[in-house]
Amino acid sequence: VMHLGRILEEHSKVLQTNGQMELEVRLGILKPSNAKNFQRVDLPCSSEALLIPKCKDFHYRFESGLPPEIYAPLMKKLDALRKEQQMECSVTNEQTLDLTYEVPNVQRHKGRSSLRVSHQKVTENDEKRWKVKGPAVLKSRFEVLDLFSGRAEPWKGPSIDLRVALSAEVAVKDMPRPNTHKLLLKREKHRRSYDFRAWRIDFTVVQSMQGEQLEKQLSYEVELELNAQILRKNLEAKMSNQPHHLWELLTDFLNTARDLGVLAAEPQPLPLPPQSLPQLPPDEGRPAYQRQLPGMPEPLIGHYLYRLAEGGWKHGKRKAEHAQHAEQAADDAAAPTE
Numbered sequence: 001v002m003h004l005g006r007i008l009e010e011h012s013k014v015l016q017t018n019g020q021m022e023l024e025v026r027l028g029i030l031k032p033s034n035a036k037n038f039q040r041v042d043l044p045c046s047s048e049a050l051l052i053p054k055c056k057d058f059h060y061r062f063e064s065g066l067p068p069e070i071y072a073p074l075m076k077k078l079d080a081l082r083k084e085q086q087m088e089c090s091v092t093n094e095q096t097l098d099l100t101y102e103v104p105n106v107q108r109h110k111g112r113s114s115l116r117v118s119h120q121k122v123t124e125n126d127e128k129r130w131k132v133k134g135p136a137v138l139k140s141r142f143e144v145l146d147l148f149s150g151r152a153e154p155w156k157g158p159s160i161d162l163r164v165a166l167s168a169e170v171a172v173k174d175m176p177r178p179n180t181h182k183l184l185l186k187r188e189k190h191r192r193s194y195d196f197r198a199w200r201i202d203f204t205v206v207q208s209m210q211g212e213q214l215e216k217q218l219s220y221e222v223e224l225e226l227n228a229q230i231l232r233k234n235l236e237a238k239m240s241n242q243p244h245h246l247w248e249l250l251t252d253f254l255n256t257a258r259d260l261g262v263l264a265a266e267p268q269p270l271p272l273p274p275q276s277l278p279q280l281p282p283d284e285g286r287p288a289y290q291r292q293l294p295g296m297p298e299p300l301i302g303h304y305l306y307r308l309a310e311g312g313w314k315h316g317k318r319k320a321e322h323a324q325h326a327e328q329a330a331d332d333a334a335a336p337t338e
Contacts, residue, residue, distance in 0.1 A: 019170035071220035
């Protein structure tokens with residue numbers, strides 16, 4: 001949280017003069033650079049660790065998104081919490097198409113810059129078509145923080161890592177044109193959003209196409225985005241030495257992202273205990289136990305002690321009585337007769 005606060009202070013002037021700031025956390029997996037399958041980086045850390053990007057001796061990449069077998073149950077868990085009124089939020093669904101273009105001849109800030117044009121699917125004259133949604137947006141990424149959630153045993157469920165990204169979005173008047181802008185990415189999104197007071201959780205099924213390629217790639221993305229107005233208000237108050245809640249806001253925001261990752265990593269919801277436990281059949285060993293050990297406290301668990309009193313202890317007592325009679329008989333036989 002302190003590191004993220006310093007980054008916000010460092011870029012506060014640029015963020016205030018370059019449109020709307022965007023602070024988001026994505027769920028995904030940190031992988032080695034050469035990993036080809038679901039292979040996670042193996043670090044000797046049992047707890048969360050902040051990774052250093054572009055480290056000389058350690059190369060990794062962040063793969064955003066979750067497997068569908070984790071994505072769908074996580075969304076169902078949030079729906080269940082909302083239905084049970086344990087989570088207060090509103091839900092919206094939308095279908096959009098984002099076209100991302102390369103930024104030509106533009107002074108770029110530190111990090112990546114891209115030009116995005118969003119389209120929304122609408123129905124006109126009983127026909128569905130894509131309609132441009134607002135002006136084009138120039139997005140510049142300033143900082144990225146990768147959080148390794150810690151090493152975990154596979155039997156405890158999957159491990160979910162986090163990427164925190166700080167960006168700025170600026171509306172652009174002129175729309176990109178095919179003869180002046182190169183198309184980089186086409187993404188068709190089916191999004192379900194959970195809107196809270198200070199942030200929003202987005203579940204998005206994405207079909208992506210790189211450039212002019214026709215092959216589509218399917219991904220399931222989960223991200224948490226902080227309300228830009230609330231963030232700007234508290235950041236400006238802090239920079240002006242005014243009362244603010246920036247640290248509390250960032251702490252709650254990151255903790256919510258961590259909770260979302262833990263919720264996604266749960267193998268399954270823990271079942272509730274039954275309302276009424278089954279009653280054991282009456283045991284005849286209890287009276288035997290009380291006869292064998294009069295005045296002794298009865299066992300709290302384990303009715304086998306009653307069974308021992310009923311069976312084994314009874315037979316053991318009989319064997320001891322037989323042995324005593326046999327010994328007495330032997331003594332009587334060995335005694336001299338008058």
